[in-house]
Amino acid sequence: MTSSRPTRGRGTPQPDPSPLPDRKDLIARMTVLLYTLGVLIFFTAILASIGLHELGHMIPAKKFGGKVTQYFIGFGPTVWSKQVGETEYGVKAIPLGGYVKIVGMLPPAAADLADEVEVDADGNEVFKVRKSNTGMFTQLISDARAAEWELVGPEDHDRLFYRFPWWKKVIVMAGGPSVNIVIAFLIFAGVFATYGNGSDNVVETTVDEVHACVVPPSEDGRACTAEEVQTSPTPAYAAGIQKGDRIVSFNGARVTDWDQMQGLVRANKGDKATIVIERDGVEQTITTNTTVTPRFLKSGDTETQEVGFLGVSPESHARTGGVFYTIGQMGHMTVDVAKSLATLPEKVWGVAKAIVGVEERDPLGPVSIVGGGRLAGEVASHDEINVQDKTVSLLMLIAGFNFFIGMFNFVPLLPLDGGHIASALWEGIRRGWAKVFGRPDPGYVDAAKLLPIAYVVASALLVMGVVLIVGDLVVPLHLES
Incomplete structure (x- = not known):
């Protein structure tokens, strides 16, 4: 669709040079x-x-x-500042930090403490710090002291x-x-x-997903083909377990958390499994056989082990506290x-x-x-x-x-x-x-x-x-x- 605007007088509409x-x-x-x-x-x-x-x-x-004589956000050249009382508040050009000048x-150096205060020609007390020393580091320290004490007046002695x-x-x-x-x-x-807390998930005993077929660990996450669903369905899919079912017990052992459930399934190898589930508030018993398949036992493993497999994934959510x-x-x-x-x-x-x-x-x-x-x-x-x-x-x-x-x-x-x-x-x-x-x-x-x-x-x-x-x-x- 091209937008157009009317022309003055005769002629055909001209295309809008600024289309949407x-x-x-x-x-x-x-x-x-x-x-x-x-x-x-x-x-x-x-x-x-x-x-x-x-x-x-x-x-x-x-x-x-x-x-406190200065309160600044940033470093480098001053962009803006305002004097309020004895403190200058401001912003500097490089916003990578800040500082307060206390x-x-x-x-003063221990040798200078006795001469920390002297009296000038007008009878006023003046703070004094030695400004000349021998040695590079000694001079650096002396210069830092001198710069620090340039802001000090007699009235600041106790501050x-x-x-x-x-x-x-x-x-x-x-x-x-x-x-x-x-x-x-x-x-x-x-x-x-x-x-x-997204990094601290609570894993429930409720089924979030029923896998239709057994997918090799190296191909984990891919969809099952129609042929795989027919020839190698997972025990859970074949037994009719559904999303939302809560696992109550496995082979008579009451299930309290998913790690326990996973351990029971893996240890069961390919044997018979009697599973009690709760669906819509009603408990049901499902009988099937787990299958044996190679699995990575934990995150980061590079080698698989042959363990029992049911074919369900649990619900999980971020833990609150x-x-x-x-x-x-x-x-x-x-x-x-x-x-x-x-x-x-x-x-x-x-x-x-x-x-x-x-x-x-x-x-x-x-x-x-x-x-x-x-x-x-x-x-x-x-x-x-x-x-x-x-x-x-x-x-x-x-x-x-x-x-x-x-x-x-x-x-x-x-x-x-x-x-x-x-x-x-x-x-x-x-x-x-x-x-x-x-x-x-x-x-x-x-x-x-x-x-x-x-x-x-x-x-x-x-x-x-x-x-x-x-x-x-x-x-x-x-x-x-």
Whole structure:
């Protein structure tokens, strides 16, 4: 059908130079729109979680009387900022993180503590930190102290972060990653309580499918031919078992779960089987013989074994649960994330090799925020996933990233939050030990001495981040992987 528009005066109608798009074009446009929407939803959620992470640091720091001079989302050049009181709030150009500037994170060196305050020509107290030292690392530490103390005025003496009690330091530094974990918990709890946990299925004793013929394991999933149904029907098909039948007992043994049922069938080999089923609320007894066929006994097996076979598959659904179920699942996730963090450098090296074509990229390997955005876009634009499943998948992706970010920041290495937490805990242990045994107070833990390690860790994190981003652009993981 061609659209046309009338001409002025005489003549035949002329074809419209802008015909309506055909169905394929509309589908393509809709796919792009949904993909973009998925990416935007993911990045917006991650930026929001970054902002909340930084609030987790800032709010307790201010509550404890600390001085916070900056609150920024992103890194690099400033896009927008506004001064509110003593704090500058803003957004920077590279949305890959954020930071809160808490004054006094690094104490003066022990040798400078006596000269921490001096009086200027006008009689005002001025904080002083030595700015010249010998040695590359010593100079780096000295420069960091000097930069830190440029923001300190005499009125800030009792507001410096390093002067906080150790437990306040722990609360301030743990506040950020704890927010990410709480975000993940709330999303997981909501999904598990309503939709269920797709990775933890409940397998019922109710029949979901009756297989018409015995298909070899290597061809599992293909349809039966008419000849196969006639010559080699499964015992269940031949005996008239139907979808929706609930297995009550097998050879006199009451069936309570599907693993038990599967074990009874396999052990029965090709012998007689008396099966009690419940259909429409009425129990019936069916007598047949199981058949012997080669089967993979569990997922991942490469060799088959001759076992009894009935020819039915059970109903299954995602397990639902409340708060305690969610806590238990996140406990398992914690173990998995800890294992992933321990092997992260190795896995990133695998991504680097995939970039240059040495090996295939591991579909279960790490991804950057760019890769997460691509996966979110594919979920949102997938034409075989319904709206509910898309919503749940996006929520789980966002929750998973938040949980990983939270756990990652608890790693006890500077410049991560966990490094500051470890320093504060060590300070509390040292001071508590000295108090118990009547020894002199050892003073504050000087986190500045760990800055060389922090620079090495930060450099390694930067390299790994760049590798993952490049990998997600050059050899991206896809939804079907």
